[in-house]
Amino acid sequence: MPIEAELKAVVRDPARVRAALRERADEQLNVYRDVYYDTPDRRHSRDGREIRLRVVDGTRSLLTYKDPVVDRDSGSKPEYETAVADPVAMDAVLRKLGLEEVIRYEKRCANYRLERSGLPLLATLVAVPELAGTFLEVEAVVEPAAVPAALRVVRQVLAELGIGGEDLTTELYTEAVRRVRSTTLDDHGRT
Template identity: 35%
Template sequence: MIEIEVKGYADDGVFERVRERFKLIRTEYHEDTYFRHPCRDFAETDEALRIRIRRFNGHFEAFLTYKGPKIDRNSKTRKEIEVPISDPDKHLEILESLGFEEVLTIEKTREKYYVDKGIIIGLDEVNGLGKFIEIEALAEGEEVVEETVRILREILESLGVKKFERRSYLELMLQKEVNHGEAG
């Protein structure tokens, strides 16, 4: 499956316009732990491996997710393989036993909104980074990526988004640490 995703910087005005126009699905708390591969540099290959713990409405879900390299110049579109896991601690132990190392954990609150069939908006408040808006759709093949990205960007622009961002929250956080001398 290909995740077609467009992300932009948001402010209170963008958040309010989404809340007025679209139906809230739910509010979630995400804890995303990213891993370094023992034999290749994901920063160079533009890949990611993470365990996401998602909490909402008193429920708990966890997923192991692989994200392939971005396949579009104007968005964060990439192949994504995600599987549910029942015991994140045991999966972490397996990854560490195989030589994977934790890079960073990103924490955020996400409000999810229904836009249209197959299109979801996420209003993200990311600890240490601020407010963002993501809009995504799933596709079977790459032939629809360009047109879908255009549609998703238009929706965000209609909500007042002026600045878009292709980098992941992990990339933004790592860059922030380098800029502020916090990287270790």
């Protein structure tokens, strides 16, 4: 069972962090369009589970299932992901299975593949148009026993980039987007 050992932080100086990442790895720019699904009673969300259909740059699609967190301080979760040939058909399958769309949003990402202490890492600078600020995610996909060691490496990388513990957050983008939308809509769903 692979676990996404990940830390996420608010970035106070995005230009400096981006320059530092570009010194360490090639930059790959991507736009993710994410749709999250749940049962009508929101059972999966209540249990900390996620079902996501992601379209990357309009050309590649991924179906992801995440179990509840295994490390509350980091938000690290077991993750299962597979490529999807037809996202429209997959959306139909999920809906026929009784799931419904609960939220959709866009992430603009700058991805950097790094290696530290023999561990392959993905660092991603993230901007969500609806949210203020820029975020940095650093993750490694590891087996459960390796999560603590992987998180130590992730913390080292964050420290090298000038990201301190006070910048870390476990708030999910889905929660943040939902909060922003709820404050901008009236009782009839209008802005």
